[in-house]
Amino acid sequence: MKAVVQRRYGSAALGELPVPVPGRGEVLLEVRAAGVDMGTWHLLTGKPYLVRAVGFGLRAPKSPVLGRDVSGVVTETGPGVTEFEPGDEVFGTCGGAFAEYAVAPVAQLARKPAGLSFAQAAAVPISGGTALQGLRGVQAGQRVAVLGAGGGVGSYGVQIARALGAHVTGVCSTGKVDLVRSLGADEVVDYTVADFTGTYDLILDCGGNRRLSLLRKALTPRGTLVLVGAETGAPLTGGFERALHAAALNLFVSQKLLPLMSAERGDVFDELRVLIEAGAVTPAVEREFPLSEALDAVDHVHSRRSRGKVVVTI
Ligand SMILES: NC(=O)c1ccc[n+]([C@@H]2O[C@H](COP(=O)([O-])OP(=O)(O)OC[C@H]3O[C@@H](n4cnc5c(N)ncnc54)[C@H](OP(=O)(O)O)[C@@H]3O)[C@@H](O)[C@H]2O)c1
Structure with missing residues (x-):
C-alpha cells in the first residue's frame, strides 16, 4: 500500500x-x-x-x-x-x-x-473531541470566549459552545474573521485591531500566546480557563510551561485554570456524531x-x- x-x-x-x-x-x-x-x-x-x-x-x-x-x-x-x-x-x-x-x-x-x-x-476526531472536552460543564447563557477560533479546535469550539447555549466570542486574526462569523460566533474580535475585552465564564485558549495574568483578568471570579495548546516554538516544552504554571496556580485561586489533555475515544466521537447529525456542528x-x-x-x-x-x- x-x-x-x-x-x-x-x-x-x-x-x-x-x-x-x-x-x-x-x-x-x-x-x-x-x-x-x-x-x-x-x-x-x-x-x-x-x-x-x-x-x-x-x-x-x-x-x-x-x-x-x-x-x-x-x-x-x-x-x-x-x-x-x-x-x-x-x-x-x-x-x-x-x-x-x-x-x-x-x-x-x-x-x-x-x-x-x-x-x-x-x-x-481530534479537533472536535478536544473542543468538546474543553467545553464540558458550559451552561446555557454563559459567556464563552474562544481564542484561536479560526483554527481546527477553535472552529469546533465556537460551534459546540453555541450548541450548549452559550454567548460566544471568537477571537482570531483578520483573515479568519469571516469564517468565525459564519460558524455562529455572537461576536468576533480581530485581535490585530483590538484585543478582546469583557468578562467570561469560560475561555477556551487554542491560540496559546497570551499571558495567564491577562486571561485571568478576562474571567469571572469563578470562571474557567481551559488551556488547549500553545505554539511558542520552544524546542523542549513548546509552551507547555504555561500549562504547568496554570496547574500550579490553580491550587491557590478561585478561578479554574485547567490544562487540557484530550482523550481520543469512540464515545467522545459518538457525542460529536450526535451533534453533527442534529445540525449543530459542521x-x-x-x-x-x-x-x-x-x-x-x-x-x-x-x-x-x-x-x-x-x-x-x-
Ligand atoms: N490539549 C490537547 O489535547 C490538544 C489537542 C489538539 C490540539 N492541541 C493544541 O492546541 C493548539 C491549537 O490546535 P489547532 O489544531 O486548533 O491549531 P490551528 O488549527 O493551527 O489553530 C490555532 C490557531 O491559533 C492561532 N495561533 C496563535 N499563535 C500561533 C502560532 N504561533 N502558530 C500557529 N497558530 C497560532 C492561529 O490563529 P490566528 O491566526 O487567528 O492567530 C491559529 O488559527 C495547538 O497548539 C495544538 O498542538 C492540544
Missing part, C-alpha cells in the same frame, strides 16, 4: 509498505481521508521534545506512518471485535492514517455521521490535499495560514 512513511523524526516521504494486520480489538480500515492538525506537525518533527516523552517514541516515531485522524471503511476485523463489521463506515483515530490502509483500535472509532463526506468526517474543511501532497498539507497547517480544518484524501 502507499503510505507517508516516517522512520525518524524530521523526515517523511511517500513510500510502499505491506498492508497491516489487525490485532485483538482492532479493525483494518480502507482509509478514505485523514485529518491534519498541529499535532501532525509535532509528530512529524518530534518537536517540542516533550511529545516524544509522552508515548510517541523517544528516539524514533513508534508509528512508521504519519497521521492520526481517520475516516474509512472497515475491511477486516481482528479477534474479539463485535462492534464493527466489514463494510461499516467509521471515523476516529489510529496510528498511521496517511496511508491506503490503517489498523485502528475499535475503542478509538465511531460510526461516520450520516450526511458527512469521508473528508469532512476525517476533520472531526466541520469547516478549508482544503483537501491528495496523499502525494500530505506533507504540503502539514506545512499549510503549520504556516498558520489554514482556516478551520485541512484534510488529506486517499
Whole structure:
C-alpha cells in the first residue's frame, strides 16, 4: 500500500509498505481521508521534545506512518471485535492514517455521521473531541470566549459552545474573521485591531500566546480557563510551561485554570456524531490535499495560514 512513511523524526516521504494486520480489538480500515492538525506537525518533527516523552517514541516515531485522524471503511476485523463489521463506515483515530490502509483500535472509532463526506468526517476526531472536552460543564447563557477560533479546535469550539447555549466570542486574526462569523460566533474580535475585552465564564485558549495574568483578568471570579495548546516554538516544552504554571496556580485561586489533555475515544466521537447529525456542528474543511501532497498539507497547517480544518484524501 502507499503510505507517508516516517522512520525518524524530521523526515517523511511517500513510500510502499505491506498492508497491516489487525490485532485483538482492532479493525483494518480502507482509509478514505485523514485529518491534519498541529499535532501532525509535532509528530512529524518530534518537536517540542516533550511529545516524544509522552508515548510517541523517544528516539524514533513508534508509528512508521504519519497521521492520526481517520475516516474509512472497515475491511477486516481482528479477534474479539463485535462492534464493527466489514463494510461499516467509521471515523476516529489510529496510528498511521496517511496511508491506503490503517489498523485502528475499535475503542478509538465511531460510526461516520450520516450526511458527512469521508473528508469532512476525517476533520472531526481530534479537533472536535478536544473542543468538546474543553467545553464540558458550559451552561446555557454563559459567556464563552474562544481564542484561536479560526483554527481546527477553535472552529469546533465556537460551534459546540453555541450548541450548549452559550454567548460566544471568537477571537482570531483578520483573515479568519469571516469564517468565525459564519460558524455562529455572537461576536468576533480581530485581535490585530483590538484585543478582546469583557468578562467570561469560560475561555477556551487554542491560540496559546497570551499571558495567564491577562486571561485571568478576562474571567469571572469563578470562571474557567481551559488551556488547549500553545505554539511558542520552544524546542523542549513548546509552551507547555504555561500549562504547568496554570496547574500550579490553580491550587491557590478561585478561578479554574485547567490544562487540557484530550482523550481520543469512540464515545467522545459518538457525542460529536450526535451533534453533527442534529445540525449543530459542521466541520469547516478549508482544503483537501491528495496523499502525494500530505506533507504540503502539514506545512499549510503549520504556516498558520489554514482556516478551520485541512484534510488529506486517499
Ligand atoms: N490539549 C490537547 O489535547 C490538544 C489537542 C489538539 C490540539 N492541541 C493544541 O492546541 C493548539 C491549537 O490546535 P489547532 O489544531 O486548533 O491549531 P490551528 O488549527 O493551527 O489553530 C490555532 C490557531 O491559533 C492561532 N495561533 C496563535 N499563535 C500561533 C502560532 N504561533 N502558530 C500557529 N497558530 C497560532 C492561529 O490563529 P490566528 O491566526 O487567528 O492567530 C491559529 O488559527 C495547538 O497548539 C495544538 O498542538 C492540544
